[in-house]
Amino acid sequence: AQTVTQSQPEMSVQEAETVTLSCTYDTSESDYYLFWYKQPPSRQMILVIRQEAYKQQNATENRFSVNFQKAAKSFSLKISDSQLGDAAMYFCAYRGHNNDMRFGAGTRLTVKP
Amino acid sequence: DVKVTQSSRYLVKRTGEKVFLECVQDMDHENMFWYRQDPGLGLRLIYFSYDVKMKEKGDIPEGYSVSREKKERFSLILESASTNQTSMYLCASNSGRASGELFFGEGSRLTVL
Known part of the structure; x- marks a missing residue:
């Protein structure tokens, strides 16, 4: 079965700054x-981005974007201009x-x- | 508005009891899933179903069974609950399209004493 690894159990960011989840x-x-x-x-789980x-082009949804590196099998999420409402658990799937x-x-x- | 409804938000059961967790979706989705969510382990797939009366084992099916008699309803059954099944259980559904996002219920927190 395929495996998905998120190596950062916790991250913090200052409001309005940028953070990347691996x-x-x-x-x-x-x-x-x-x-x-x-x-x-x-609260319920909701989709952020897919x-x-x-597709080689990285997906973007407003302040959320991804860095997709297929050869490296890496898929990071970048949150720009972080807001208090961004505080949550984030799951890669x-x-x-x-x-x-x-x-x-x-x-x-x-x-x- | 799309909706996945789980019958119970909180349950407390005793070891050895039979437990039913019910899930209903109103989106006519082909696929339905049961996950358990534990801190540090993320979401682990228990079972999924891609059609009525069809089921597939996920990564941790031991101690669980499922039933899908109607397209909109997917039940998770714990034949004889044990304390290590204390967890948050999440039901989800999506369409048959590969790009289809999962829609989640609010979760059922089960405590087995």
Whole structure:
């Protein structure tokens, strides 16, 4: 089975600054999707951004962007102009050809005012 | 608005009891998933289903079974609950498209005494 690794259990950032969360994955597939999900405290998990492996261009959603390095199997999330509402657990996820979704252990992001 | 509803937010059960966790989605999604979420371990896939009466084992199926008699409903069953099954259980669904994001329920926090 594919594995997803998030090596940063916790990160903190000053409000208005930029932070990057790391994710690596292991797969033998060539076509797949990668996702970042956000889980605010006591709230539901929601999608932040997704990336299709066959697209070379990095995905961007407003203040959120990814750095996708397919050869290195790396998929980091950059949050620009961090806001207090960005504080949450962030999970990196992989979806391959058999449709099941695998998640990393998560990174807890704290935003300091 | 899309909705995944888990029947119980909090449950307390005793060792050896049979436990049912129910999940209903209103988006006509083909795929449904059960994960357990533990600190430091992220989300681990227990079972998923890609069609009515179909199921596939995830990474940690031992001690669990599932049922999908109708497309909108996916149940997780603990035949004989044990203390190491104390956890947060998350249900999710998505369409059959590979790019389809997961939609999550609010979670069911199970405590087994």
